[in-house]
Amino acid sequence: MMRTTRRAFLRGSASAASAALLAAPLMAQGGARVVVIGGGFAGAACARELQRAMPRAAVTLIEASPIFTACPFSNSVIAGLRAIAEQRFGWDALRAEGIAVLHDRAKAVDPQARLVSLSGDSVLGYDRLVLAPGIDIRWDALPGYDEAAAELMPHAWKAGEQTMLLRRQLEAMADGGTVVISAPANPFRCPPGPYERASLVAHYLKTAKPRSKLIVLDAKDSFSKQRLFQAAWQQLYPGLLEWVSLSNGGKVTSVDPASRTLVTDFASYKADVANVIPPQRADHIAEFAGVSDATGWCPIDPITFESLLQPNIHVIGDAAIAGAMPKSAFAANAQAKVCAAAVVSLLNDEVPPPPKLINTCYSLVAPGYAISIAGVYHPVNGQLVDVQGAGGVSPADAPPDFRALEASYAAAWFRTITAQTFA
Amino acid sequence: MLALPFVITPGAIAAGPPPGATSCSGCHPASATVNTPVPRILGREPDEIVAAMLAFRSGERPSTVMGRIAKGFSDDEIRAIALWLAAQEEKR
Numbered sequence: 015m016m017r018t019t020r021r022a023f024l025r026g027s028a029s030a031a032s033a034a035l036l037a038a039p040l041m042a043q044g045g046a047r048v049v050v051i052g053g054g055f056a057g058a059a060c061a062r063e064l065q066r067a068m069p070r071a072a073v074t075l076i077e078a079s080p081i082f083t084a085c086p087f088s089n090s091v092i093a094g095l096r097a098i099a100e101q102r103f104g105w106d107a108l109r110a111e112g113i114a115v116l117h118d119r120a121k122a123v124d125p126q127a128r129l130v131s132l133s134g135d136s137v138l139g140y141d142r143l144v145l146a147p148g149i150d151i152r153w154d155a156l157p158g159y160d161e162a163a164a165e166l167m168p169h170a171w172k173a174g175e176q177t178m179l180l181r182r183q184l185e186a187m188a189d190g191g192t193v194v195i196s197a198p199a200n201p202f203r204c205p206p207g208p209y210e211r212a213s214l215v216a217h218y219l220k221t222a223k224p225r226s227k228l229i230v231l232d233a234k235d236s237f238s239k240q241r242l243f244q245a246a247w248q249q250l251y252p253g254l255l256e257w258v259s260l261s262n263g264g265k266v267t268s269v270d271p272a273s274r275t276l277v278t279d280f281a282s283y284k285a286d287v288a289n290v291i292p293p294q295r296a297d298h299i300a301e302f303a304g305v306s307d308a309t310g311w312c313p314i315d316p317i318t319f320e321s322l323l324q325p326n327i328h329v330i331g332d333a334a335i336a337g338a339m340p341k342s343a344f345a346a347n348a349q350a351k352v353c354a355a356a357v358v359s360l361l362n363d364e365v366p367p368p369p370k371l372i373n374t375c376y377s378l379v380a381p382g383y384a385i386s387i388a389g390v391y392h393p394v395n396g397q398l399v400d401v402q403g404a405g406g407v408s409p410a411d412a413p414p415d416f417r418a419l420e421a422s423y424a425a426a427w428f429r430t431i432t433a434q435t436f437a
Numbered sequence: 438m439l440a441l442p443f444v445i446t447p448g449a450i451a452a453g454p455p456p457g458a459t460s461c462s463g464c465h466p467a468s469a470t471v472n473t474p475v476p477r478i479l480g481r482e483p484d485e486i487v488a489a490m491l492a493f494r495s496g497e498r499p500s501t502v503m504g505r506i507a508k509g510f511s512d513d514e515i516r517a518i519a520l521w522l523a524a525q526e527e528k529r
Binding site: 063344347348351352355356358359362363364365366367368369370371372374386388389390392401403404405406408416419420422423426427429430431433434437 | 449450451453454456457459460461462463464465466467468470471472473474475501502505506507508509510514
């Protein structure tokens with residue numbers, strides 16, 4: 015594929031742009047500067063929408079990692095059903111569209127001066143800033159669980175090396191071993207994720223190490239798609255997978271990485287493989303920018319996704335407090351497109367209309383067996399809430415061909431959303 | 438055209454995509470190169486999209502997720518989305 019520099023791109027599109035100039039408002043004519051921090055399903059998609067809607071704008075995407083490793087479907091990698099290479103994407107297509115992609119770390123934001131400082135000494139000015147930084151693990155939230163502990167008891171909640179570490183540990187475990195997964199209280203990235211992971215790890219154990227056991231220790235009494243997951247577990251993994259709810263003492267209060275032990279108020283669980291999914295918050299850049307609150311997440315206006323704490327900064331994806339919308343890749347991507355349209359409107363001195371957003375999340379419980387949850391959301395009294403009567407989960411009594419169809423749609427969704435974001 | 442004065446009206450409601458429209462491309466491909474069993478909906482006749490959405494919403498047409506999603510939209514919203522989708526082009 016041909017690489018196009020920003021300048022060449024602008025020259026090439028000059029004639030197309032000149033027609034639009036007649037109707038273009040001041041900002042777009044002058045060339046608005048929009049900086050997007052974070053190159054995932056929210057940030058990369060938002061940058062692309064912005065650049066397409068405002069070809070003369072200077073859109074800069076700041077992303078620390080040289081490669082993107084997608085979280086959706088990474089549970090299949092952990093279960094040995096998929097190669098990690100299928101999870102990896104880059105930003106060359108965005109560069110070709112004229113977006114400046116900087117592999118750098120934003121270390122400070124000055125909302126008054128509208129400046130982003132990067133890890134070097136460089137500083138970027140912006141008219142609008144979009145933060146799509148994703149999550150940070152709260153290393154201070156679970157006694158014993160720090161970054162060194164994550165090398166022994168992986169979280170695998172940011173895809174990449176952690177995903178492979180958990181995979182290798184499962185492969186190395188002897189048949190008859192005990193795997194323990196701990197799930198955090200709400201809110202956290204990918205609400206059905208721990209239970210999809212439990213399902214697929216159970217599938218791996220059932221097929222490769224059938225004398226083993228899997229225990230899920232949960233800091234909650236209920237979770238996403240619960241009835242569907244539990245029905246599938248009963249059908250597919252009886253006696254292998256045990257879920258311990260909060261009420262039954264499932265909340266992990268500390269861990270001892272040296273002995274791979276997870277401690278609750280009632281018992282200690284010694285694991286052969288321990289996957290600790292720890293409490294989370296918005297990535298630390300949100301705190302530096304002053305857009306996260308005491309919860310660690312970022313309150314936003316549900317029409318524009320503009321921060322309620324700082325002007326001209328928008329927050330999308332897992333870092334945002336998006337009301338009823340879950341922290342999913344689909345939701346992040348839907349928010350990115352709404353936010354981009356709102357940013358364009360605001361730069362044009364127009365008022366963005368109230369949006370609707372959709373979420374659809376698939377979870378695999380075994381190869382060829384998926385379940386889904388869908389929702390439609392709109393702003394009401396400053397919150398994104400469910401549109402009444404819409405959404406919900408797959409039917410409880412669906413036949414196997416329905417589950418298989420949803421599994422094929424899940425795989426197709428991944429191809430579609432990654433193409434939209436990165437291809 | 439060139440001589441027409443252009444007046445900016447601060448506070449005008451933006452004429453962006455209609456509510457919900459941009460979420461469709463989460464599953465329905467906006468690119469010709471994606472391999473998927475999910476139907477392509479860009480550039481289609483608006484009446485086709487409206488008819489499909491109404492049939493999903495009523496349950497007359499069976500679906501996996503579309504029935505659950507269509508219930509979140511009014512007749513007017515569905516029509517607006519259909520017109521917007523019809524005006525979009527697939528990316529190569």
